[in-house]
Amino acid sequence: MRVRLAIAAFMLATVPAAADDLISEGRTLAEENCARCHAIGAGDESAHEDAPAFRTLSAKYPVASLEEALAEGIVSGHPDMPELAFPPEQVAALIAYLESVQPH
Numbered sequence: 001m002r003v004r005l006a007i008a009a010f011m012l013a014t015v016p017a018a019a020d021d022l023i024s025e026g027r028t029l030a031e032e033n034c035a036r037c038h039a040i041g042a043g044d045e046s047a048h049e050d051a052p053a054f055r056t057l058s059a060k061y062p063v064a065s066l067e068e069a070l071a072e073g074i075v076s077g078h079p080d081m082p083e084l085a086f087p088p089e090q091v092a093a094l095i096a097y098l099e100s101v102q103p104h
């Protein structure tokens, strides 16, 4: 009985922490790869005038729909947007971060 309680407490403590880790990893990736053009946070301005602020992306499409683009390389018509492709763990982290900055 006591063991089962301990396991339940452990799971409650680690599940949100794991999500936070993913989001903070995603934030680091965004800072390193995207922030020089895009506003990545809740109130910053994009450094590149044509780059949409990440917090506005969900107004156009669900953020999760970027998963494929991030894995296979984001290609857009704009010549200033570099082609970036990420391995699956980093895609998950970036999506988690993008989700976290959308207005809910």
Ligand code: HEC
Pocket (backbone or CB within 6 Å): 029, 030, 033, 034, 035, 036, 037, 038, 048, 050, 051, 052, 057, 060, 066, 074, 076, 077, 078, 080, 081, 082, 084, 094
């Ligand atoms: C060198 C500047 C630059 C960097 C670095 C950059 N972007 Fe962009 N990004 C742009 C510009 C400019 C646009 C607008 C393109 C257009 O309007 O065609 C854009 C558009 C986008 C869009 C919107 C596409 C659409 O059709 O709505 C997404 C999503 C995006 N970028 C994600 C990212 C992510 C994620 C990163 C980092 C992993 C990143 N970008 C890095 C310049 C950049």
